[in-house]
Amino acid sequence: MIPWEHLDTGPIPGEDTPLRLMRRGEEYSIFIGPTELMGTRVSASETALAALVCARLGDRRRARILIGGLGMGFTLRAALDALGPDAAIVVAELVPAVAEWARGPLARIFAGSLDDPRVDLRVDDVGAQIRLVPGQYDAILLDVDNGPEGLMRAENDRLYGLEGLAQARAALRPGGILGIWSQGPNAAFTTRLKRSGFAVEEERVRAHGRGGRRHVLWLATRPMGGARPTPGISRGRGAADRGRRG
Numbered sequence: 001m002i003p004w005e006h007l008d009t010g011p012i013p014g015e016d017t018p019l020r021l022m023r024r025g026e027e028y029s030i031f032i033g034p035t036e037l038m039g040t041r042v043s044a045s046e047t048a049l050a051a052l053v054c055a056r057l058g059d060r061r062r063a064r065i066l067i068g069g070l071g072m073g074f075t076l077r078a079a080l081d082a083l084g085p086d087a088a089i090v091v092a093e094l095v096p097a098v099a100e101w102a103r104g105p106l107a108r109i110f111a112g113s114l115d116d117p118r119v120d121l122r123v124d125d126v127g128a129q130i131r132l133v134p135g136q137y138d139a140i141l142l143d144v145d146n147g148p149e150g151l152m153r154a155e156n157d158r159l160y161g162l163e164g165l166a167q168a169r170a171a172l173r174p175g176g177i178l179g180i181w182s183q184g185p186n187a188a189f190t191t192r193l194k195r196s197g198f199a200v201e202e203e204r205v206r207a208h209g210r211g212g213r214r215h216v217l218w219l220a221t222r223p224m225g226g227a228r229p230t231p232g233i234s235r236g237r238g239a240a241d242r243g244r245r246g
Contacts, residue, residue: 004029007105010097021101028072028106030098038071040109041208045181045215046074046143048205052219053139053179054082060138063087066171068126068142068159070098073110075143075181080116089119092126099123127159130171137171143181148189160189165196169222178220185216193220 002025010019012032020031029039038046050067057063063083067075070093079089093099099121102110114121122129126144148160158164160180168178178198182189185202193200198220207213 008097008101010095010101012095019095019097021097021105023105028109030072040072043072043074045205045207045217046071047078048203049141049143049179049181049217050075050078051082052203052217053141053177054079056177056219056221057138059084061086063138064136065089066126066129066137066140067091068129068140069093069144070102070121071143072106073102073113075141076119077111077113079141080113080118083118085118087118090129091119091121092124092129093121094123094125096123127164127167130164130167132171134170135173137176138173139177139179140168140171141179141181148180148182148186160192162192162196165193165198169197172222174222174224176222178218178222180218180220182216182218190218193218196220197222199223 004022004024007021007023010021012018017033019037022029022031027039027041029041030037054063054065061084063086065079065083065087067079067089070076070091076089076091083089102114113119126142130140142159144159159168165178172178178193185204190200190202201219201221203217203219204214205217207215
């Protein structure tokens with residue numbers, strides 16, 4: 001078997017363990033410690049996240065999308081393929097090195113998608129972008145860490161707690177969709193989405209397209225009007241909600 005080659009290291013703001021960009025032949029992966037976060041070999045579910053959300057948006061004019069996590073660009077490219085020429089896509093990537101890799105060793109993988117005039121790449125925390133202006137997005141796509149169960153960065157816990165979900169709901173226009181990628185199911189998180197005032201669909205898609213394990217996508221829609229978050233729910237998350245990627 002061809003051994004992994006370490007290409008570069010990218011510090012994560014506020015964290016001790018950096019990201020590592022690795023290559024094995026024509027395959028690229030990003031690791032944190034011993035855990036693979038993403039790779040070119042397994043991308044079907046990241047593509048499906050954008051495809052399913054954009055399909056539900058239909059022919060909405062001037063659609064405005066926020067993508068949390070640039071990664072290797074699979075979600076971004078799928079969104080570009082699905083959206084019209086008047087769309088606008090903001091991509092929030094926390095780690096500066098990931099943005100640099102997209103124009104460096106991963107340029108072939110990104111295939112010029114960052115040069116599309118519809119794309120605005122911002123090196124920033126996606127949570128900060130969500131909080132900027134209420135009601136500005138038709139969709140928010142989160143592919144951060146490994147979903148609500150597989151956090152590699154404690155700060156991202158806020159995205160998936162009730163406070164973070166309330167902020168995401170406020171950032172969406174009525175009828176807007178919050179799409180979330182996860183390595184696996186989480187019944188407690190599904191309940192939390194519903195209690196946050198979303199109409200929730202849960203899709204399970206193959207990691208490899210036709211084979212491999214199934215990843216979970218939540219498609220949570222902000223109703224056009226009326227539905228409100230359920231009051232009286234604790235704002236924290238218990239240890240039972242946590243996990244790691246297998």
